[in-house]
Amino acid sequence: MRLLIAAPTLLLGAIGLVAEAGTANHVVHACKSTSACRTHEVFVPAGVYVPFFKTGTETRSVPVDPICLSATTVTHEEFLGFVRDHPAWRKSRIKKLYAESSYLTDWQDDLTPRPEILSQPVTFVSWFAAGAYCKAAGGRLPTVAEWERFAGGSAPANKPGATADDPAGTGNSPFAFAMGRSAPELANTALAFPGVWEWTSNFNSAMVSGRIGTSAGANSSQFCGDGIRAVDPSNYGAFLRYSFRSSLRANFALKNLGFRCVREVS
Amino acid sequence: MIRARKGVAFLAAVTMMTEVGSEPTERSVYQLDSTWVQDNGRKLRLGALEGDMQLLALIYTTCTGACPVTVKSLQMFSRNMPADIQGRIRFLLVTVDPEHDTLAILREYRREMKLDRSWKLLRGSPEDVRELAAVLGFNYEQIESGQFAHSNLVTVLDRRGEIVHQQNDFASDTATVVEAIRQQGSPTPQ
Amino acid sequence: MKQFVLFAVAAFGFLSTAQAGFPDASAALGTTRASAEFDEIRGEERAVVTSAPFVPPPLNRRHATKVLLDVEVKEHTKVLADGVTYTYWTFGDDAPGQFIRVREGDLVQTKISNHPDNSVAHNIDFHSATGPGGGGEASFVAPGHSATFTWRAMRAGLYLYHCVAAPAGLHLANGMYGLILVEPKQGMPKVDKEFFIVQGEFYTNGAYGERGNQQFDMSKAVREQPEYVVFNGRVGALMGENALRMKAGESVRLYLGNAGPALMSSFHIVGEIFDDVYGEGGTKVNQHNVQTTVVPVGGSAMVDFVMDVPGAYQFVDHSMFRAFNKGAMGAIEVEGPVRPEIFSGRQSQEIFNPGTRLQRVAAVTTSAAPAPKPAQQVASSADSAIHAQGKEVYEKICTVCHQSDGRGMAGVFPPLAKSDYLMHDSERAIRVLLEGLQGPITVNGQTFNGVMPNFSLSDAEIAAVLSYVRTNFGNSGAPVAAVDVQRVRALLAKAGSEPKDRTASDRR
Numbered sequence: 001m002r003l004l005i006a007a008p009t010l011l012l013g014a015i016g017l018v019a020e021a022g023t024a025n026h027v028v029h030a031c032k033s034t035s036a037c038r039t040h041e042v043f044v045p046a047g048v049y050v051p052f053f054k055t056g057t058e059t060r061s062v063p064v065d066p067i068c069l070s071a072t073t074v075t076h077e078e079f080l081g082f083v084r085d086h087p088a089w090r091k092s093r094i095k096k097l098y099a100e101s102s103y104l105t106d107w108q109d110d111l112t113p114r115p116e117i118l119s120q121p122v123t124f125v126s127w128f129a130a131g132a133y134c135k136a137a138g139g140r141l142p143t144v145a146e147w148e149r150f151a152g153g154s155a156p157a158n159k160p161g162a163t164a165d166d167p168a169g170t171g172n173s174p175f176a177f178a179m180g181r182s183a184p185e186l187a188n189t190a191l192a193f194p195g196v197w198e199w200t201s202n203f204n205s206a207m208v209s210g211r212i213g214t215s216a217g218a219n220s221s222q223f224c225g226d227g228i229r230a231v232d233p234s235n236y237g238a239f240l241r242y243s244f245r246s247s248l249r250a251n252f253a254l255k256n257l258g259f260r261c262v263r264e265v266s
Numbered sequence: 267m268i269r270a271r272k273g274v275a276f277l278a279a280v281t282m283m284t285e286v287g288s289e290p291t292e293r294s295v296y297q298l299d300s301t302w303v304q305d306n307g308r309k310l311r312l313g314a315l316e317g318d319m320q321l322l323a324l325i326y327t328t329c330t331g332a333c334p335v336t337v338k339s340l341q342m343f344s345r346n347m348p349a350d351i352q353g354r355i356r357f358l359l360v361t362v363d364p365e366h367d368t369l370a371i372l373r374e375y376r377r378e379m380k381l382d383r384s385w386k387l388l389r390g391s392p393e394d395v396r397e398l399a400a401v402l403g404f405n406y407e408q409i410e411s412g413q414f415a416h417s418n419l420v421t422v423l424d425r426r427g428e429i430v431h432q433q434n435d436f437a438s439d440t441a442t443v444v445e446a447i448r449q450q451g452s453p454t455p456q
Numbered sequence: 457m458k459q460f461v462l463f464a465v466a467a468f469g470f471l472s473t474a475q476a477g478f479p480d481a482s483a484a485l486g487t488t489r490a491s492a493e494f495d496e497i498r499g500e501e502r503a504v505v506t507s508a509p510f511v512p513p514p515l516n517r518r519h520a521t522k523v524l525l526d527v528e529v530k531e532h533t534k535v536l537a538d539g540v541t542y543t544y545w546t547f548g549d550d551a552p553g554q555f556i557r558v559r560e561g562d563l564v565q566t567k568i569s570n571h572p573d574n575s576v577a578h579n580i581d582f583h584s585a586t587g588p589g590g591g592g593e594a595s596f597v598a599p600g601h602s603a604t605f606t607w608r609a610m611r612a613g614l615y616l617y618h619c620v621a622a623p624a625g626l627h628l629a630n631g632m633y634g635l636i637l638v639e640p641k642q643g644m645p646k647v648d649k650e651f652f653i654v655q656g657e658f659y660t661n662g663a664y665g666e667r668g669n670q671q672f673d674m675s676k677a678v679r680e681q682p683e684y685v686v687f688n689g690r691v692g693a694l695m696g697e698n699a700l701r702m703k704a705g706e707s708v709r710l711y712l713g714n715a716g717p718a719l720m721s722s723f724h725i726v727g728e729i730f731d732d733v734y735g736e737g738g739t740k741v742n743q744h745n746v747q748t749t750v751v752p753v754g755g756s757a758m759v760d761f762v763m764d765v766p767g768a769y770q771f772v773d774h775s776m777f778r779a780f781n782k783g784a785m786g787a788i789e790v791e792g793p794v795r796p797e798i799f800s801g802r803q804s805q806e807i808f809n810p811g812t813r814l815q816r817v818a819a820v821t822t823s824a825a826p827a828p829k830p831a832q833q834v835a836s837s838a839d840s841a842i843h844a845q846g847k848e849v850y851e852k853i854c855t856v857c858h859q860s861d862g863r864g865m866a867g868v869f870p871p872l873a874k875s876d877y878l879m880h881d882s883e884r885a886i887r888v889l890l891e892g893l894q895g896p897i898t899v900n901g902q903t904f905n906g907v908m909p910n911f912s913l914s915d916a917e918i919a920a921v922l923s924y925v926r927t928n929f930g931n932s933g934a935p936v937a938a939v940d941v942q943r944v945r946a947l948l949a950k951a952g953s954e955p956k957d958r959t960a961s962d963r964r
Contacts, residue, residue, distance in 0.1 A: 060409070096292035097401065102600060127400060204400050205407035234678050239623035240576050247577030247598040250400035254600045255572045
């Protein structure tokens with residue numbers, strides 16, 4: 001009995017996401033958009049982003065357009081291809097404005113990532129470098145709104161470290177849950193989170209937990225004030241994400257910070 | 267209390283200045299590959315600002331809180347600058363709300379705020395504004411139409427476009443700014 | 457007040473703008489004011505820091521200086537309790553972080569470094585600093601980066617420092633806290649020994665003691681129900697080999713902090729009274745002769761005392777379930793000569809059964825049985841009363857293991873019913889009750905290897921309960937008299953094996 005009910009739901013899900021032919025209008029629409037995405041991309045349908053911090057007492061909601069999203073973060077190998085074609089982004093040539101000295105620090109030289117890390121997410125990349133990569137690939141970095149929408153799926157309240165693949169939450173980061181988790185409707189796609197933080201195009205938007213550059217208008221977001229302004233004060237994963245993003249500068253190149261690109265659906 | 271604060275701020279300023287080191291051009295904000303339009307309609311690339319020190323603030327014209335205070339205090343500073351740094355500083359305002367702040371609105375803002383010719387008002391694409399803000403460490407987010415949560419940061423750029431001093435709440439401590447400007451020496455060697 | 461300060465700052469800003477045309481005047485004003493308001497800073501030195509539970513020696517410095525303090529933030533897996541690990545976030549290597557000692561008037565240049573391997577942004581908030589966020593904003597820093605800020609130690613006292621990056625509760629619950637002492641200009645009153653203890657909580661997904669690597673449990677945290685409440689970062693950090701050691705007669709100061717993040721601490725040393733308490737970590741002794749002092753969450757206290765009597769002591773958060781079930785316990789070992797004039801130790805122990813006939817009868821039995829042939833004499837009028845007392849002791853103490861029918865539990869608790877071991881040798885049975893029993897024994901052909909504690913029973917009680925079991929459960933032996941017990945007890949004492957008060961030592 002249960003199977004009978006579940007089957008059509010699964011089927012519908014498959015149509016929406018894998019682009020089977022369909023007749024209903026919304027399915028046709030999704031189908032068109034989906035086919036616009038490339039092999040290693042996941043189609044993220046239009047949706048709504050609820051910023052983690054309220055404005056005054058109001059919970060905001062921001063419409064988010066559909067996008068094609070890289071299923072996983074950019075690897076060393078892929079980034080190597082990029083710097084081959086764009087010498088200005090090689091570690092010996094990059095301008096100090098665009099990256100701090102730790103840029104690609106785990107590469108032996110301009111064109112030599114260690115072989116054993118080739119397929120791993122590239123990290124030690126600055127916001128500028130990540131943005132340039134995406135631009136060269138015909139896309140851009142996701143916005144905070146987009147990223148939070150597709151990757152901000154929340155963890156079970158009592159086990160924030162747990163994921164579907166890793167029920168005990170004992171992954172390479174004890175707080176991997178904060179580093180990305182598929183939105184429910186993308187749960188059955190190829191979308192993957194390898195346990196690194198990810199750059200967003202407007203990482204320097206929300207203001208959390210103090211750093212130079214917070215205004216009088218943003219004071220309520222400081223520290224404990226964050227809890228009062230948060231949509232869900234018990235969503236510690238979101239706190240960690242917003243806090244981490246607000247600790248960044250555009251030239252930072254960190255060990256656990258990578259990126260993926262999105263392309264707008266034409 | 268006040269003195270303590272100033273002391274610490276001064277230390278911070280000195281630290282920042284020593285960090286900005288030997289290879290100036292590599293750190294220049296003027297490397298950004300963006301084109302801006304001034305309120306008078308003329309195009310501007312940041313590199314054209316080379317030669318003068320700039321006091322730079324990001325604002326938007328419908329801002330009712332921090333921005334007018336910042337602009338007014340910058341203006342007051344420009345009128346009361348110590349003689350030795352007078353004429354060495356230009357002022358640069360960049361709108362973070364280019365969608366609303368058209369050139370006409372920026373011109374109106376200039377009139378309203380009585381900003382003289384030492385001030386440039388710039389408008390750019392949303393992406394270019396985001397990039398400039400990222401370089402400066404200025405955070406902002408549109409909350410609703412005409413409303414932003416934003417930093418309250420004033421940046422001093424030296425003649426080559428390097429960040430030599432940054433300060434929140436400009437009005438609270440202009441002496442540190444003066445000191446930072448003096449540290450840059452005079453435009454022509456004496 | 458806040459409004460006023462804001463106004464003052466703004467006004468001064470404009471004032472200095474207005475005066476900026478006269479740089480010399482402005483500078484002179486600055487110097488005068490600075491020297492009038494603050495101590496002159498002479499020289500600079502590295503901060504003096506020590507790992508728990510030790511405290512840096514007094515500074516004995518007569519002037520203010522610039523103190524250079526480096527703090528490194530690490531995220532790493534450490535032992536929380538036996539068999540239990542947890543990914544701590546720490547200042548330095550441990551929770552709590554190192555104890556920092558500076559002097560009132562010092563300028564503390566603090567450099568916080570967030571290790572490149574770390575996963576999240578951190579910062580540091582000194583409760584001893586005067587300024588926004590205690591430095592939280594100024595020190596907020598991404599992994600792989602350092603941030604420096606300077607604050608003036610305006611007020612002497614004992615202060616907590618901690619990470620306040622969002623979500624602050626998580627950073628505290630993961631171990632990011634420590635203590636900093638701002639010595640008054642004249643120093644703290646001298647004592648012989650100093651230690652520091654910080655109470656903190658851990659919210660693990662597994663229950664207390666559940667083995668393996670534990671994860672932070674958000675819902676327990678939000679409900680303020682930690683699985684662990686510990687001193688100095690883990691269960692047993694101050695127990696056994698790590699107990700605080702001191703000599704009787706030494707003056708001791710404990711610097712106490714409570715990082716919480718949820719529970720107030722009621723700090724108590726079992727068997728000691730604090731002579732002086734610096735309430736809430738301020739510089740004034742605000743009470744003498746204190747049994748338990750409150751250490752508020754995000755706060756501190758200092759206590760001075762002298763241990764007079766040697767021995768093993770425990771200190772606890774007197775919210776006792778935390779002490780017994782969540783780890784809030786530590787130990788103090790005091791060396792020195794015994795002080796019977798202050799504390800005698802146990803002198804005697806008797807059963808106390810107010811108002812029951814049994815007790816009075818038993819007492820009569822003990823004292824009125826001097827004759828060398830007790831068994832026969834006892835088996836008279838007092839017979840049934842002794843039987844009743846024996847039954848009562850048996851039901852209160854023995855049934856738990858040996859069961860109410862005396863059959864015990866196969867393989868675990870030996871039987872008393874028809875027991876060859878019990879009936880074979882009554883003197884041995886008396887010894888077992890006096891001394892307890894440990895190790896393998898054979899009862900009715902079955903081997904048992906367990907532990908039976910001694911229950912500190914009186915001679916009369918032992919006589920009564922042995923008489924009871926030797927004449928019940930299918931056993932038919934002679935009863936045992938209190939004088940027999942007395943005799944065995946004396947023999948054991950003479951043989952130099954004074955019966956050990958094992959229950960008491962178990963409690964330690």
